[in-house]
Amino acid sequence: MDVAIVGIGIHPFGRTPSRSGLEQGAYAAREALKDAGAAWRDMQFAFGGSASAGSADALVNELGLTGIPFINVANGCATGGSSLISAYNAIKSGEYDIGLVAGFDKHERGAFNADPKSLGIGMWYGETGMMMTTQFFAMKIQKYMHDHGISADTLAKVAEKSFINGSKNPNAWRREPIAVEEIANSMMVNDPLTKFMFCSPSEGGVALILCRADMASKYTATPVYLKAATLKSRRYGSFEVFAPSQALQQVDGPTVDAARAAFEMAGVGPRDIDVMQLQDTEVGAEIMHMAENGFCEHGEQEQLIQSGATHIGGSMPVNTDGGCIANGEPIGASGLRQVYENVLQLRGQAGEHQVPNDPRLAYTHVYGAPGISAVTILQK
Amino acid sequence: MSNQVPIAEGLFTWPAANPALLGSRCKSCGIAAFPAAKSCMACSGQNVEIEELPGRGTLWTWTVQRFMPKSPYNSGETPETFKPYGVGYLELPGGVRVEGRLTENDPAKLRIGMEMEVVFEPYRTEDNGDEVISFFFKPVA
Numbered sequence: 001m002d003v004a005i006v007g008i009g010i011h012p013f014g015r016t017p018s019r020s021g022l023e024q025g026a027y028a029a030r031e032a033l034k035d036a037g038a039a040w041r042d043m044q045f046a047f048g049g050s051a052s053a054g055s056a057d058a059l060v061n062e063l064g065l066t067g068i069p070f071i072n073v074a075n076g077c078a079t080g081g082s083s084l085i086s087a088y089n090a091i092k093s094g095e096y097d098i099g100l101v102a103g104f105d106k107h108e109r110g111a112f113n114a115d116p117k118s119l120g121i122g123m124w125y126g127e128t129g130m131m132m133t134t135q136f137f138a139m140k141i142q143k144y145m146h147d148h149g150i151s152a153d154t155l156a157k158v159a160e161k162s163f164i165n166g167s168k169n170p171n172a173w174r175r176e177p178i179a180v181e182e183i184a185n186s187m188m189v190n191d192p193l194t195k196f197m198f199c200s201p202s203e204g205g206v207a208l209i210l211c212r213a214d215m216a217s218k219y220t221a222t223p224v225y226l227k228a229a230t231l232k233s234r235r236y237g238s239f240e241v242f243a244p245s246q247a248l249q250q251v252d253g254p255t256v257d258a259a260r261a262a263f264e265m266a267g268v269g270p271r272d273i274d275v276m277q278l279q280d281t282e283v284g285a286e287i288m289h290m291a292e293n294g295f296c297e298h299g300e301q302e303q304l305i306q307s308g309a310t311h312i313g314g315s316m317p318v319n320t321d322g323g324c325i326a327n328g329e330p331i332g333a334s335g336l337r338q339v340y341e342n343v344l345q346l347r348g349q350a351g352e353h354q355v356p357n358d359p360r361l362a363y364t365h366v367y368g369a370p371g372i373s374a375v376t377i378l379q380k
Numbered sequence: 381m382s383n384q385v386p387i388a389e390g391l392f393t394w395p396a397a398n399p400a401l402l403g404s405r406c407k408s409c410g411i412a413a414f415p416a417a418k419s420c421m422a423c424s425g426q427n428v429e430i431e432e433l434p435g436r437g438t439l440w441t442w443t444v445q446r447f448m449p450k451s452p453y454n455s456g457e458t459p460e461t462f463k464p465y466g467v468g469y470l471e472l473p474g475g476v477r478v479e480g481r482l483t484e485n486d487p488a489k490l491r492i493g494m495e496m497e498v499v500f501e502p503y504r505t506e507d508n509g510d511e512v513i514s515f516f517f518k519p520v521a
Contacts, residue, residue, distance in 0.1 A: 113450035122415065124388040126452035128481055128503065128514055129445055135467050138443035146441075146492045190443045191487050236411075236422040245403070245414035245476040246469065247422070 003091045004216035004223040005378070007036025007209030008343045011104070013202055013327040014173030021053020021203060021330070025104030026062035028205035028333075032100065036209040036219040043209075046070040047086045048102035049079035051331035059102060068099075077279065078231060078366045079103060080206070080335025081374025085229045087210050098211035105330030107201030119242055119370050133281070133369065134198065136241040138190035141284025145192065148299035150287060152192055156184040157305050158283035159197045159325055165312060166326025168352035173202055174326040197283040202328025206336035208343075222347045227361075227377045228265035232257040234371030241369045254373040255292040255365065262363075262375040263294065270294040273377075274359035275345045276316065277338035279367040280323040290318065293365055293375070317355045320345060338364035339376060346380040387503060387514040391415055393432065394513060399500045400432035401515060403475060412475045434472045436497045436520070442468030442482065442490050456504035470496055470517045483518040495520040 009031025011024040019027070025048070033040060040063045048056030049072065057070040075082040080103040087101045111134055116126040125131050144150060160180045166172035183196040209219070216223035234240050237251035263269055270293070278293060280286035287305070291298045295316055304310060310318040321327065321341040324334060342362035344350040362378045386394040392401045405412045406420035407427045414433060419426045448462040457463070466482030468490070483499065484490055496517040503514035 110450065111447070113452070116452065122388050122391070123452060124391060124514070126449075127387065127454040129449050129453045129455065129465065130467060130479055130481070131452065132445065132449055135443050135445060139441040139467070139469065142443060143441035143492065187446070188444075189446055191446075192443075243479065245478045247411065248471065248476060 001092055001094060002213035003088050003210055003226045004213045005208055005226060005339070005343055006211050006216050006219035006223055007032040007038060008340050009033070009035055009207045010171050010337065010340050011205035012171045013204035013330065013337065016203055021050055021104045021106030021205070022058055022062065024106070024203060024205035025050065025056065025059055025102050025207070028104065029059060029063055029100060029102050029207040032207035032209050038098070038209060038219055040064050041066050042098060043068055043100045044096045045087070045090055045099040046102065047073055047083040047099070049073040049075070049083050049332040050103065050105050051079065053104055053106040053332070056102060056104070056332065075368065075372060077281070077329070077331055077368025078335060078372045078374040079332050080339070081229070081364070081366045081376065082231055084208070084336065084339065084376060085231050085374065088226055088229045091210055091212055097215060098209065100207060100209055101336065102205070102207040103332035103336045104205035105332040106203040107330060109201070112201060114242065114369065121242060121244060125244055130244070131242065133241055134190045134193070137282045137284055138193050140239060141288065142192055144284065144288055150299070150302050152184065154287070154302050154305050155192065155197055155283045156180045158280070158286050159183045161311055162280065162319060162323050162325035165320055165353055166322030169321045169326070172322045172326045173328045174322065193282050193284060199281050199324035200328050202330050204327070204330040204333045204337065206333045206340050208336060208339060222380070224343045224346050225379045227268070227379045228262040229374070229376045230258045230261040230265060231372065231374040232261065238371060240371030253292060254371055255289060255367055258373040258375040259293040259365070262377050266377040266379070268361060268377065273361050273363045274357070275320055275342065275355045276318055276363040276365070277320070277323065277341055278318055278365045280319055280325050281329065283325070285367065286318060286323065289365060289367065293363070312353060312355055320350065320353050320355060335364070335366040335374060338366070339378070342378050346378060382505070383510045384502070384513050385510050387512050392500060392515055394500070400435055401478060401498060402430055403433045404428040405431050414476055414478045433475045433478065436495065437470040437472040439490065439492055439494045439496055439517070440469040440471045440477050441492060442466055444485050444487055454504065466490060468517060470498070480515055480517045483516050489519065
């Protein structure tokens with residue numbers, strides 16, 4: 001049994017002081033139901049996640065008490081991807097016909113401050129200032145630039161593209177283009193990454209309605225099929241965030257593993273993908289994830305990015321809605337935002353940020369602590 | 381005379397004439413880890429023993445932390461007195477790559493592959509006057 005996405009809803013990302021995270025989630029859920037022409041009472045199950053804005057299942061208080069099983073999902077930056085996989089399997093198993101996936105969040109300003117104890121690491125690690133995701137990303141791209149010849153200018157060009165795409169997306173947080181020189185010369189945060197090269201914690205909500213493929217036409221004229229949804233955690237030897245030590249011998253990370261499994265599941269290859277949303281918590285992540293997901297060789301990004309290949313009109317459009325850099329990262333909603341964007345792209349409804357040439361296959365990828373990746377492949 | 385206490389028990393030998401980081405090594409597969417773990421992340425084995433890690437290695441990657449982290453960061457600094465600090469992974473021969481703060485925070489003086497040694501120095505002073513000792517990586521002159 002194939003699984004189709006028949007409804008999508010979003011609450012604009014950024015800062016909305018007048019609405020709680022839960023209210024933003026409910027807003028997105030209502031939009032998704034409206035998009036599918038379905039009612040909340042039609043939903044047979046729900047999966048949802050929020051890191052900082054309360055329990056996702058409290059959405060039932062907003063949407064109505066219908067008695068459905070609503071399961072909370074918590075998997076760091078891969079929360080949305082994990083909710084989606086859970087819903088996919090719930091329908092694929094034959095247990096349910098239709099259900100809702102929701103993610104929302106509302107974070108305080110400033111970098112995330114993770115708790116070492118929650119990951120089984122001693123307090124000394126946080127006390128000495130090493131429990132910082134920004135450091136990990138900076139050290140990973142620092143090593144990658146050294147090994148694969150990526151230039152500092154290419155880092156700035158990735159953020160330049162994010163803000164250009166964000167300026168075309170009415171739901172994005174950062175909607176003004178920023179000149180490449182301003183990005184490169186902004187405050188250094190974690191060498192080699194400057195302020196405008198990072199995403200920030202933000203707010204927003206996304207919801208999706210999934211159903212059995214053979215019922216999709218009841219809800220939409222433009223169903224989008226979930227051809228693959230995979231999640232992998234790290235194996236011994238991969239270089240991951242929040243690691244007080246790591247192995248001398250390196251193996252592929254969870255992104256490589258999740259990508260391979262997804263391509264196998266969908267029966268397609270990287271060259272078949274028309275548009276891709278890749279986790280870009282900062283510019284280095286976008287660069288490295290291009291290769292880790294199989295879309296280019298290590299080091300090839302330098303030429304691809306400099307030549308504009310990753311722009312909306314390019315040969316491999318990446319993060320067409322502005323990605324995390326222009327949308328910020330509300331943890332519970334972020335991975336689902338990528339899927340929302342891909343459904344828009346495949347329906348041809350992305351407006352100013354629509355990629356040309358009638359895209360058929362779209363790809364999403366998230367990465368989170370302490371070393372997990374989730375991938376989806378959508379097809380129209 | 382102030383009392384010197386380690387930032388965490390079991391992280392390194394202290395007090396000691398020649399302090400060293402304490403890792404664990406799996407007796408089944410030979411893999412080392414830091415800090416010492418009770419089971420092996422590589423093979424799931426539980427037959428591990430604690431050993432002193434080498435005190436010198438090469439810098440595998442690095443960054444400089446330019447803003448003051450939120451809690452649980454606890455260096456005794458205030459936003460006014462905060463000084464950017466280097467962080468890196470030191471590749472220890474025959475052991476593991478260990479993450480640590482660097483004594484150097486000038487990017488011009490840091491490069492991948494440079495030789496560094498593990499040093500043990502005061503990190504902060506507690507209200508009772510105790511000096512909290514932590515480990516740092518220092519460029520070899």
